[in-house]
Amino acid sequence: MSHQQGKVTWPGERDTVLGLFEYNGTVDVAMTAIHPSAGVLWQHWRTDGNRRECTCGEPPTPVRLIADYGGGVEWDSEACLVCGAITGTLSPYMEASK
Numbered sequence: 001m002s003h004q005q006g007k008v009t010w011p012g013e014r015d016t017v018l019g020l021f022e023y024n025g026t027v028d029v030a031m032t033a034i035h036p037s038a039g040v041l042w043q044h045w046r047t048d049g050n051r052r053e054c055t056c057g058e059p060p061t062p063v064r065l066i067a068d069y070g071g072g073v074e075w076d077s078e079a080c081l082v083c084g085a086i087t088g089t090l091s092p093y094m095e096a097s098k
């Protein structure tokens with residue numbers, strides 16, 4: 001399994017799950033769509049249905065992304081919770097671009 005289900009949480013509140021995303025462990029990059037349920041996530045598994053961009057133009061929200069890949073990875077990023085899209089850093093091994 002090179003792809004894992006990841007969860008979007010508030011920074012510092014890792015038990016509050018805002019949504020789910022697909023984590024591509026092969027290249028260590030998160031797919032950008034945030035889905036409210038695992039069913040929808042799996043429906044679009046490994047397809048462009050799990051990619052999404054913010055189209056509303058609202059300011060992004062700071063989030064913490066957590067995936068159970070390998071020993072587990074997590075990192076700070078940003079997302080538009082209105083559109084359901086990760087807009088910030090997509091990889092735990094990528095420095096946030098300011």
Ligand SMILES: [Zn+2]
Nearest residue numbers: 054056080083
């Ligand atoms: Zn948006």
